[in-house]
Amino acid sequence: MEFGIFNSLYLPKRLSDRDPIGAEHSRLMDEVAWTQAADRAGFKYTWATEHHFLDEYSHLSANEVFLAYVAGTTSNIHIGSGIFNITPPVNHPARIAERAAMLDHLSGGRFELGMGRGSSSTEQKGFGIEDPALTKLMFDEVVAELPKMWKDQPYAHDGQFFSMPERNVLPKPYTRPHPPLWVAAGNPGTFEKAAKMGLGVLCFANSSPEELAPLIETYKKNIEKAEPIGGYINNNIMVTSQMLCLQDGDRARQIATDITMSYQHSQVYRYLDTFPKPNWVPDWPATLPEPTVEILELGVRAGTICIGDPDEVERAVQSYVNIGADQLVFGMLSTTMPIEVAVEAVDTFGRHVLPKFDKDPVHSTTRQREAQLAAKA
Numbered sequence: 419m420e421f422g423i424f425n426s427l428y429l430p431k432r433l434s435d436r437d438p439i440g441a442e443h444s445r446l447m448d449e450v451a452w453t454q455a456a457d458r459a460g461f462k463y464t465w466a467t468e469h470h471f472l473d474e475y476s477h478l479s480a481n482e483v484f485l486a487y488v489a490g491t492t493s494n495i496h497i498g499s500g501i502f503n504i505t506p507p508v509n510h511p512a513r514i515a516e517r518a519a520m521l522d523h524l525s526g527g528r529f530e531l532g533m534g535r536g537s538s539s540t541e542q543k544g545f546g547i548e549d550p551a552l553t554k555l556m557f558d559e560v561v562a563e564l565p566k567m568w569k570d571q572p573y574a575h576d577g578q579f580f581s582m583p584e585r586n587v588l589p590k591p592y593t594r595p596h597p598p599l600w601v602a603a604g605n606p607g608t609f610e611k612a613a614k615m616g617l618g619v620l621c622f623a624n625s626s627p628e629e630l631a632p633l634i635e636t637y638k639k640n641i642e643k644a645e646p647i648g649g650y651i652n653n654n655i656m657v658t659s660q661m662l663c664l665q666d667g668d669r670a671r672q673i674a675t676d677i678t679m680s681y682q683h684s685q686v687y688r689y690l691d692t693f694p695k696p697n698w699v700p701d702w703p704a705t706l707p708e709p710t711v712e713i714l715e716l717g718v719r720a721g722t723i724c725i726g727d728p729d730e731v732e733r734a735v736q737s738y739v740n741i742g743a744d745q746l747v748f749g750m751l752s753t754t755m756p757i758e759v760a761v762e763a764v765d766t767f768g769r770h771v772l773p774k775f776d777k778d779p780v781h782s783t784t785r786q787r788e789a790q791l792a793a794k795a
Contacts, residue, residue: 419739419775420782422463423456423764424500424658424749425449427478430678430685432754434474442477448757449478452750453488455761457495459768462781464488465500465532465620465656465747470508470541475685482517489525496781497525500620501534501602504564505556506580507545508536514560515567515587523592530783532620533561534602537690550692555579561601561615565648568596595649598783600656604693609637616646618654618783621743624683626722630657631741638742650790652783654744659724661748662755663767667727670763671714674725677753680706724748728770735775744782 427449433441453464466484469476478484485497504514514533521529535553536542542550556579567573567587574584591597600618603609612619619637623630634655641653660679664670684705687695699706717723718730721737724746738746750760778785 419735419743420462420745421767421772421776422461422465422495422498422656422745422747423453424747424752425453425464425466425478425481425484426469426476426749426752428475428682428685428752429477430474430681430754432678432681445751446477446484448760449484449751450488450491451757452760452764453495454491456764456768457492459764460772460776461495461764461768462776463496463498463530463656463745463747465498467500468503469538471544472538472540472685472689475682475689482521485521485529486524489521489528494528496528496530496783497521498530498600499532501532501600503536503541504533504560505535505542505545505547505553506560507547507556508541511560511563511575511580512567512582512585512587515564516589518564518597519568519589519591522597523589527593527597529593530598530600531564531596532600532602532618533557534620537602537692539691540689552579561617562647564599565596593787598652598654598787599648600652600654603633606633606636609633610640613637613640614644616641616644616648616651618652619656621655621657624686627737627741627743630743634742650787653786654782655742656745656747657738657743658747658749659738660753661724661731661750661763661767662759663724663726663728663731663763663771664759665727665766667718667730670726671711671718673755673759674714675709675711677755678708679753680708682752728766731767732771732774735771739775 429445466481467478468481470479489497502514518531535557559577559579568591572584572586600620601612603612603619604623644651662670662674687699688702718726721733724731724734
């Protein structure tokens, strides 16, 4: 099991009302400081989202800029787009290929390309996409073209959603043949499709380990017969969760009751309207209640939430190992958790929990790519 963090620049009114002028900048720099702390603590990945127009939920629109800055201030952590939106009205595919290659160079081969098609009509219509169903077709057309753009010969394309005359897309990636490829997924069909294409999965579903198990099983069965769209298979499933690992488990629970976790969860269903909304989630502007210590205790005992002392968090991590997840990623600043607490938590996790599960200094994506290319040589 490998570990990462998830950058989203969540900025709820609790923070912006407290500091109307400086909150956005302060929280952005918190994301940087937290990522630097995760790098020092041995976390192998950071994933930065791309969202547009989603007030409060995510102000991280230009994640390629954020990742380039982070690349220059860290040394080992892989920087991933979680995601780049590859639908042509949002980002021209050639620009995706260029940005990915440039980030790969600037990070010294530490960039990982996570892709998606967006999940909010607020974003899609903002870029002129009136029918969300078209984004599936757009994704399918673009995803297979990116590896072609990274080859040495000039590239041309005449398709339904984008066309370009013969051009040499530059620069070529630092990582040959290209950085690891991932796709955002949340339903069985996408897990199966990703596996058959040889793509890693970025799983952003709000599900328990038990609910994720059949999706991971579907992926692992189909990855064995993958026909990769790129130069190698990325057999990987990343799962996002929450984490607050402190030496004092009671203190962790108490902090977790008042960091707007449920408010953020309500924001998910406020904006990401291509996700099916469970019956227990109220219609916005009504929001879910914040968890009590008693509710959190149930999750800790069940091993479904990574909140508590190191031993308790270790048991929760093991539940994700048991279902076959390859990487566990924590969106700790998708809350109003103070930066000092977030840094303390990644440090505590890095010293006491991470070494028990991740004993390989080499990133899984690097090891897989090198092994497959060596087998072809």
